[in-house]
Amino acid sequence: MSQFIDDLIERMTLAEKIGQLNLVTPGGFTNTGPVVTEGVEQKICGGLVGGMFGIYGAAALRPLQQMAVEKTRLGIPLLFGLDVIHGHKTVFPLPLALACTWDMALIEKTARIAAVEAAADGLNWVFSPMVDIARDPRWGRIAEGSGEDPFLGAAIARAMVQGYQGDDLALPDTVMACVKHFALYGGAESGRDYNTVDMSRIRMYETYFPPYKAAVDAGVGSVMCAFNEVDGIPATGNKWLMTDVLRGEWGFEGLAVSDYTGINEMSAHGLGDLAAVAALSLRAGTDMDMVGEGYLTTLEKSLEDGRVSLGEIDQACRRVLEAKQKLGLFDDPFRYIDEKRTENILTADSRAFARETAAQSCVLLQNKAGVLPLKTAGTIAVIGPLAADRRNMQGTWSIAGDWQLCASVLDGIKAQCGQNTEILHARGANITNDPVLAQRLNFAGEKVDIDPRPPADMIAEALACAEKADVIVAVVGEAQEMSGEASCRADIGIPEDQRPLLEALAATGKPLVLVVITGRPLVLTWEQAHADAILLMWFGGTEAGHGTADVLFGQHNPSGRLAVTFPYHVGQVPVYYAHKNTGRPYGGDMLDKFKSRYLDIPNEPLWPFGFGLSYTTFDYGTLRLDKTALQGEDDRLQATIAVTNTGPVTGTETVQLYLTDPVASVARAVLDLRGFQKVHLAPGETADVTFSITSAALRFFNADLQHVWEPGEFIIHTGPHVAALKSAAVQWIRD
Ligand code: NOJ
Numbered sequence: 001m002s003q004f005i006d007d008l009i010e011r012m013t014l015a016e017k018i019g020q021l022n023l024v025t026p027g028g029f030t031n032t033g034p035v036v037t038e039g040v041e042q043k044i045c046g047g048l049v050g051g052m053f054g055i056y057g058a059a060a061l062r063p064l065q066q067m068a069v070e071k072t073r074l075g076i077p078l079l080f081g082l083d084v085i086h087g088h089k090t091v092f093p094l095p096l097a098l099a100c101t102w103d104m105a106l107i108e109k110t111a112r113i114a115a116v117e118a119a120a121d122g123l124n125w126v127f128s129p130m131v132d133i134a135r136d137p138r139w140g141r142i143a144e145g146s147g148e149d150p151f152l153g154a155a156i157a158r159a160m161v162q163g164y165q166g167d168d169l170a171l172p173d174t175v176m177a178c179v180k181h182f183a184l185y186g187g188a189e190s191g192r193d194y195n196t197v198d199m200s201r202i203r204m205y206e207t208y209f210p211p212y213k214a215a216v217d218a219g220v221g222s223v224m225c226a227f228n229e230v231d232g233i234p235a236t237g238n239k240w241l242m243t244d245v246l247r248g249e250w251g252f253e254g255l256a257v258s259d260y261t262g263i264n265e266m267s268a269h270g271l272g273d274l275a276a277v278a279a280l281s282l283r284a285g286t287d288m289d290m291v292g293e294g295y296l297t298t299l300e301k302s303l304e305d306g307r308v309s310l311g312e313i314d315q316a317c318r319r320v321l322e323a324k325q326k327l328g329l330f331d332d333p334f335r336y337i338d339e340k341r342t343e344n345i346l347t348a349d350s351r352a353f354a355r356e357t358a359a360q361s362c363v364l365l366q367n368k369a370g371v372l373p374l375k376t377a378g379t380i381a382v383i384g385p386l387a388a389d390r391r392n393m394q395g396t397w398s399i400a401g402d403w404q405l406c407a408s409v410l411d412g413i414k415a416q417c418g419q420n421t422e423i424l425h426a427r428g429a430n431i432t433n434d435p436v437l438a439q440r441l442n443f444a445g446e447k448v449d450i451d452p453r454p455p456a457d458m459i460a461e462a463l464a465c466a467e468k469a470d471v472i473v474a475v476v477g478e479a480q481e482m483s484g485e486a487s488c489r490a491d492i493g494i495p496e497d498q499r500p501l502l503e504a505l506a507a508t509g510k511p512l513v514l515v516v517i518t519g520r521p522l523v524l525t526w527e528q529a530h531a532d533a534i535l536l537m538w539f540g541g542t543e544a545g546h547g548t549a550d551v552l553f554g555q556h557n558p559s560g561r562l563a564v565t566f567p568y569h570v571g572q573v574p575v576y577y578a579h580k581n582t583g584r585p586y587g588g589d590m591l592d593k594f595k596s597r598y599l600d601i602p603n604e605p606l607w608p609f610g611f612g613l614s615y616t617t618f619d620y621g622t623l624r625l626d627k628t629a630l631q632g633e634d635d636r637l638q639a640t641i642a643v644t645n646t647g648p649v650t651g652t653e654t655v656q657l658y659l660t661d662p663v664a665s666v667a668r669a670v671l672d673l674r675g676f677q678k679v680h681l682a683p684g685e686t687a688d689v690t691f692s693i694t695s696a697a698l699r700f701f702n703a704d705l706q707h708v709w710e711p712g713e714f715i716i717h718t719g720p721h722v723a724a725l726k727s728a729a730v731q732w733i734r735d
Contacts, residue, residue, distance in 0.1 A: 003303045004330070008074070014300060016074060017317040018368060021049045021295045023081070023257060023288045025054035030399045031444075032083060032485075033260035035218040036293060047072040050288060050320045051079030051125070056400060058339045061122035069333045076360060077333035079325060081178070083397050086145060086402060086456050088117035090350040090542055091394045091401035095156075097361035098537030099146035099563035102654045102676055104159040110357060111163025111348050115175045120341035121400070124327050125176045127224060131159035131211035132181055135574040137567065138191025140487030143519030143539075143568070144398055145186060147563030148609065149577045150207050151673040154214035161218040169221060170328035171570065172335050173344075179215035180224035181259060183241060184208050188228060191573065193486050197228040202666060204230075205701040207578070213250055222255040225262055225286055231670050234264040234269045237280035247285060253325040257288040264292035268572075274298055279307040307626040313664035346405070349542060356556075358540035358547020363560035364613040365524070365534040370484070371511045372533045372553030373615060376470060379422040381460045381469035383505065384476045385431045385498060386517050391447045392431075395519055395539025396484025408514055408541055409475045412549030422542045424469060427451060427502040428462030431479045448479045450468050455497070459504045473552065474505055474531075475490055475666040480539065483519025492570050493523050515548060521566045525606055536560070556617060559652035561612040561721065568606040577722040578669035602731055610721030616647030616683065623718055623726040634735040637693040641718045643725065645681035652680045655689045658725060660715040665702050671722055691718070692718035696733060 009017070022041065027036025032054055043049050044067045052064065059082055068078045092110040101107065111129075118126055131153055134142040146156040157179065164177040176426070187208060188195040199208070212223070225247060226235040235241055235257045246252045258281065266277035278294035279302045289295040290416045302308045328335050362370070374380065386392060386409070393406040407415070414423055430450050432438055437446040451458060466472050471504035476498045481487055492517070505512055513533040516522065527534060535558070537548045550556040567575050586597040599601050621642035632636055643653055657675035661668045673698045679687045693716065698709035711733040 005318055005325065006442040008260065008321060009318060012317070014303070014313070016047045017313050018295055018299050020050035020076065020317045020320045021288050021291045022049050022293060023051045023053065024049050025052065025291055027054070030314050035261065035291065035293060035322045037293070038367070038536045041067060044068050044078070045071040046077065047074070049078060053125070053127070053466035054079035055560060056081070056082050056118070056121045057122055058122040058341070060336045062334070062337050065333050065337060067507045075322070077329040079125050079129060079324060080123050080336070083128070083399055084118045084123070084126040085130060085397035086395070086467055087354070087398070087541060088114045088121065089399065089400045089402070090117060090354050090400045092354055092541045093359045093361040093544070094143050094539045096143050096147055096563065097518065097540065098357065099152065099172070100560040101357070101365050102358045102561055102563070102678060103360065104155055106357060106360060107156055108159040108163040110354065112166070113353065115166070116173045117171045117345045117350070118175050118346040119261060119336050122337045123175060123350055124329070124336045125178065125222070126164055127178045127180060128164070128179065129215065130180050130587055131157045131215060132184070132186035133208050133211065134186035134564070136188070136191035136575040136662055137492050137521040137564070137573060138188065138490060138570070139484045140193060140489070140520065141485055142186070143483040146211070148565060149563065149578065149673050152563055152676070153211035153662040155213040157215040158218040161215050161220045163223060163563060165219065169326045172509045175695070176221035176323060176327060177215070178222040178257065179212055179220045179225050181226035182223050182246065183210050183226055183235060184230055185226040191488055193310065193488050194227050198229065200249055201705055202701050202703070205705055214451070215391045216246070216250045216252045219232070220254065221326060222257060223252065223515055225256065225258050227259050227265065229269060234262070234271065236265045237271060237277060237284045238285050239268050239284040240257065242285035243421045255288060256286050258286050259292045260290050260291070261292040263289050263294040268664065275302055275307070276300065282308050282312050282316060282486070284460055284515070287319045291342050291703045354541055355543035355550070358543045359530055359550045359556040361538055361540065361546060361560055362558050363536040363562055363609055364551070364558040365536055366528060366531065367613055368532045371471065371513060372552060374473070374513070374534065376417045376550050377420050378470040379424060379468055380413065381415070381424045381465040381472045382413055382430045382475065383426055383428070383465060383472060384474045384501070385427055385429050386477055387427070387475035389618050392517065392543040393528045393539060394541055396487070397481055398541070401542060407545030409545050409548050412545035412547075415474065415546065416549045416553045416555070424465040426458070426462040426465045428458055429455060431498070432495050433497045441479045443481065447481060449720050450625045455500060459501050462501060463508065466505055466510055470512060471511045471513060472505050472508070473513045473515060474502060475517065476502065477517035477522070478519060490570070492520060494527065502527065502530070513552070515552070521564050523567055523570055524570055530607060530723060541635065554649070555651055557615045557651045558612065559614060559654070561610050561654045562607060563609070565605045565609045566607040569601045570605070572605065575605050579674055580667050581670050608721050608723040610654070611723070612652040614653070616645050616649045616651045618651070618720060619644045619646045620726055621718055622718065623728045625716065625728050625730060628730045630730060630732040633695050635732070637716070637730060638690055638717060639693060639716050640688050640690040642686050642688050643679055643681065644686040648683055650680070650682045652678055653720065654678050655718060656721065657691045658717040658722065660699055660717065661698065661700065662699065662715065663712050666700070666712055668700060671717065695732070
């Protein structure tokens with residue numbers, strides 16, 4: 001590889017090298033940021049572009065690749081990227097929803113299908129996986145990641161990289177993945193997007209870094225910098241982060257790209273003018289400049305001024321060229337551009353799989369008196385602003401998805417019911433009555449319309465349906481653009497204009513089932529008290545409506561488990577299971593004043609991490625350990641628990657394994673996830689679930705940031721979620 005690249009670099013002019021560092025977006029097609037690139041075609045022909053993004057389709061990309069290959073002096077092909085985040089044209093549930101499946105094979109397959117479809121659409125690079133740990137549901141981008149836990153997040157990062165890249169990046173149906181946003185983007189203060197991040201190095205290494213590192217270990221081809229600062233220096237220009245940690249400690253050898261105008265934005269962070277921040281970024285190890293053209297416009301002069309070296313420019317250029325070579329673009333620049341391959345897109349199989357993923361991602365949060373599953377008989381009132389909605393089913397980052405192919409929940413319900421069931425429908429409320437908010441939510445096409453009727457009239461119409469029904473299914477929640485980038489919310493309930501409808505429906509006394517559509521954990525405390533059943537659907541993608549109906553009618557027994565904590569009150573956030581004990585933990589005595597607690601709300605969340613109901617029930621036996629005294633690095637503990645399906649139908653349980661290290665040289669979390677297994681059990685069936693635990697599970701980052709384990713007592717826990725664990729202690733000493 002290097003000889004070919006060496007020879008090429010040898011022949012390149014300085015302007016051509018800097019051109020390779022320039023990643024542009026044409027706009028007009030799909031805008032994903034505040035500005036777009038001017039004069040794209042001219043720049044390509046002038047050898048001033050290394051890659052493009054925000055445009056897809058073989059027919060659209062072929063002439064652009066032709067320009068690069070035929071019109072430039074050296075004919076270097078372009079990279080073509082896109083935000084393929086949870087599927088391309090077949091849209092799968094949001095990443096946060098997929099995380100709730102705890103099913104790595106399923107998640108890998110979503111990425112595989114996305115890669116096949118993206119590659120068939122001319123793309124060779126996807127800006128995914130997004131693996132930012134997020135513990136503040138006000139942050140809209142919590143939707144794009146895998147939730148709050150580093151162990152689960154790392155497993156998902158590996159699965160996605162494998163799904164996109166396969167074993168050979170040069171195959172025409174694999175694409176280069178881009179793990180993002182390195183690093184700590186999910187730690188934004190106040191849950192406000194692009195906000196400051198400031199955290200201890202122990203927390204970085206222990207909690208926020210593992211999913212990025214897992215992606216690097218899995219061979220991810222590229223890394224995208226975060227917008228935020230890390231230890232006071234924006235990630236894009238942070239040499240410690242981009243070089244010492246990423247390349248030095250973790251051995252990453254691929255391509256590092258800034259986020260959208262991330263280099264330019266360092267000026268607003270207060271790091272200097274464009275020339276200064278571009279030089280800082282290059283020296284930090286950020287190879288490609290997304291949209292901002294800071295490299296294009298300043299590096300030549302910075303080289304003259306001695307602010308950057310030719311070696312640094314060559315190194316960044318080499319990494320761009322190496323990525324192109326790994327993708328096989330020098331052998332065939334049109335490898336991914338084949339108009340005939342569109343037959344691989346939106347196949348019957350991929351849609352069937354999307355339906356399965358939509359069902360698997362649903363989390364049943366409440367089911368009083370077994371109101372679910374519904375029967376295909378009698379009268380069902382399907383109410384709510386999202387009940388008949390198709391435009392909002394795909395969720396954020398569904399650039400290539402066509403909402404017109406989506407089924408609504410109402411469509412899904414109708415498709416399941418025959419002539420014995422009467423389905424009534426009324427909208428009942430708007431997603432929001434606020435025209436300014438609606439306008440903001442409609443920035444990329446109309447997703448939210450406002451029915452001009454007075455709210456009371458809409459509720460009256462809904463009640464008329466409800467009165468005739470045996471059961472009410474209310475489909476409520478967020479519009480697509482209420483979560484995702486730049487979509488933060490301070491009040492994370494069901495949008496307030498939907499509340500009067502819910503109050504009126506609850507007051508009927510009819511069985512009330514809520515289907516909740518959301519990209520973030522919502523505060524559903526009122527809903528928990530007033531609804532009989534709550535089914536969390538997230539944003540389910542192309543087949544959301546049918547997948548949800550499969551769950552509602554019991555075709556699919558719900559098996560999703562929360563990958564993120566659901567707060568009791570927004571004032572608790574960040575609220576997450578792996579918290580520290582503190583010096584004054586609250587023990588339940590309300591009158592014990594000097595404890596770490598609130599006066600007005602509980603410390604506990606509404607629904608804990610790992611939680612989710614089924615249409616059956618599972619019973620856990622006692623936790624059995626094959627030994628309670630272990631010695632040395634290589635010893636191994638077997639922890640076994642018998643799980644029995646004690647209910648009426650076959651179901652899938654996710655058995656979780658946690659660890660506590662009660663005494664250590666630094667304060668540890670009260671619990672840390674260390675394993676999980678899914679078991680599928682028929683009624684009455686029992687399975688022994690065994691976890692094999694090595695000393696790797698005991699390791700943590702100490703005050704010197706060494707990844708160590710310290711001998712002593714450890715507590716092993718297993719169970720269905722963090723608030724219902726069976727525990728046993730072991731002693732694990734050194735040799
Ligand atoms: C900004 C987002 O932060 C990033 O995730 C995305 O990949 C780029 N825009 C490109 O659209």
